[in-house]
Amino acid sequence: MEPEQPLHTEAMLLPGYVNQSLSPEEEEQVTSHLEGCVTCQQELQEVNNMQAAIKSSIAQRPGPSPAAFSTLMSRIEQEKQAQQRQTTQPTTTSWWQTVETAFRSLFEIQWVPALASVLIVGQAFLLLSVVNKPVEQRTQQPEGIIERGIPPGTPATPPIQIQVKFVETAQAIQIQKLLKELNGQIVNGPTTEGLYTLVFPQTEMSASQALLATLKGNQELIKNATSLNPKTE
Amino acid sequence: MDATHWQDLTDLDLLKACVPDNQHAFEALYQRYEKRVFHYLMTVVNDAVLAEEILVEVMLAVWKGLTTFQGHSKVSTWIFGIAHHKAVDGLRKVTGQQKGGIPIEDIVESPDPKDGPLEETNKNRLAELTNQAMMNLSSDHREILHMTFYEGQSYPEISELLGIPVNTVKTRVYYAKQQLKKTLQHHGVTEDIL
Numbered sequence: 001m002e003p004e005q006p007l008h009t010e011a012m013l014l015p016g017y018v019n020q021s022l023s024p025e026e027e028e029q030v031t032s033h034l035e036g037c038v039t040c041q042q043e044l045q046e047v048n049n050m051q052a053a054i055k056s057s058i059a060q061r062p063g064p065s066p067a068a069f070s071t072l073m074s075r076i077e078q079e080k081q082a083q084q085r086q087t088t089q090p091t092t093t094s095w096w097q098t099v100e101t102a103f104r105s106l107f108e109i110q111w112v113p114a115l116a117s118v119l120i121v122g123q124a125f126l127l128l129s130v131v132n133k134p135v136e137q138r139t140q141q142p143e144g145i146i147e148r149g150i151p152p153g154t155p156a157t158p159p160i161q162i163q164v165k166f167v168e169t170a171q172a173i174q175i176q177k178l179l180k181e182l183n184g185q186i187v188n189g190p191t192t193e194g195l196y197t198l199v200f201p202q203t204e205m206s207a208s209q210a211l212l213a214t215l216k217g218n219q220e221l222i223k224n225a226t227s228l229n230p231k232t233e
Numbered sequence: 234m235d236a237t238h239w240q241d242l243t244d245l246d247l248l249k250a251c252v253p254d255n256q257h258a259f260e261a262l263y264q265r266y267e268k269r270v271f272h273y274l275m276t277v278v279n280d281a282v283l284a285e286e287i288l289v290e291v292m293l294a295v296w297k298g299l300t301t302f303q304g305h306s307k308v309s310t311w312i313f314g315i316a317h318h319k320a321v322d323g324l325r326k327v328t329g330q331q332k333g334g335i336p337i338e339d340i341v342e343s344p345d346p347k348d349g350p351l352e353e354t355n356k357n358r359l360a361e362l363t364n365q366a367m368m369n370l371s372s373d374h375r376e377i378l379h380m381t382f383y384e385g386q387s388y389p390e391i392s393e394l395l396g397i398p399v400n401t402v403k404t405r406v407y408y409a410k411q412q413l414k415k416t417l418q419h420h421g422v423t424e425d426i427l
Contacts, residue, residue: 012403015410021387050410051382057360057367058383061275063268064285072263072289076296080254
């Protein structure tokens with residue numbers, strides 16, 4: 001069923017007019033309208049009666065039971081206790097919780113992957129820097145006396161590599177003297193067969209042959225010598 | 234501070250007196266609003282047990298909100314706004330269930346003709362019929378009639394409380410009144426009584 005439309009807009013304001021809650025402008029509007037509108041005067045009477053009936057009907061109802069207030073106060077007490085627990089708990093354990101939290105944060109799982117990544121990258125850089133370092137900077141002292149390394153040379157002329165076996169009676173000081181004279185260095189050895197690899201800077205193609213002959217000729221110190229450079233063979 | 238003093242305070246002053254944690258002031262605030270809120274809840278949910286449960290929830294929410302009330306609206310509008318939301322929640326919970334509460338017509342005592350003159354009896358009878366007619370309306374219509382005619386709230390206040398435009402309030406009050414009139418006539422209440 002379609003609701004009945006009010007004849008005048010002022011009829012919509014009558015409930016507010018009756019409970020005296022309209023703005024002064026609206027009240028003036030309704031008062032002026034009522035003076036010349038019989039329909040709205042009847043409507044006003046109806047609204048007045050209805051208000052009285054509604055007020056009377058609701059006023060007859062009983063109020064809530066006293067138990068409602070007791071329940072409310074009990075609930076409020078529970079809320080207060082809960083609030084007190086929230087405010088007191090942090091202070092009683094604060095020092096311990098602070099320390100524990102600080103330590104826990106150090107071992108938070110979220111830091112582990114980041115830390116591992118940093119360490120891996122750091123190790124990679126360290127490794128690369130060692131690998132790329134010139135050989136002469138990685139020299140060792142075999143048996144505490146013999147210096148090893150790749151002698152200085154130009155990249156275009158590969159060094160001469162000769163494998164030798166020293167005689168059993170050769171002294172370290174004698175070997176050092178020979179290497180100094182020939183501007184050579186021990187870069188490897190001894191192998192299980194007692195072989196050492198010597199390296200000499202190459203100045204010209206014929207130097208390799210001459211060097212090999214010199215070494216082979218020094219039978220006082222060298223038992224045998226073999227060139228490791230393919231062209232010298 | 235005695236009880237008389239609390240009665241003299243305005244709603245806002247009484248509310249301020251409740252902070253911090255003045256149980257006597259809060260008790261006075263409760264007493265001032267318990268019946269009004271309960272009656273409103275009865276109008277909306279039509280169930281005395283549920284209305285009482287919601288009343289406790291409403292006043293607990295008021296207690297919790299004592300320190301945060303900004304004073305932008307009237308205290309009564311604030312409290313009835315809370316009641317409205319709690320009532321809507323309460324109704325939602327019982328939707329689809331058989332309402333097990335005590336019907337309003339069973340709570341309202343039937344007038345006894347011996348109690349007073351005939352005129353008074355007729356008045357009580359009209360009130361009872363109005364109650365019954367109200368309960369045949371939708372909860373929205375019952376609520377807005379209660380707010381307008383019993384609480385005497387203005388259209389803007391009801392608008393704020395229910396969260397609907399003022400014009401919607403005006404039309405809803407008008408149609409609710411028309412529906413109530415029809416229902417009362419159906420119950421045999423003649424136009425001359427209305």
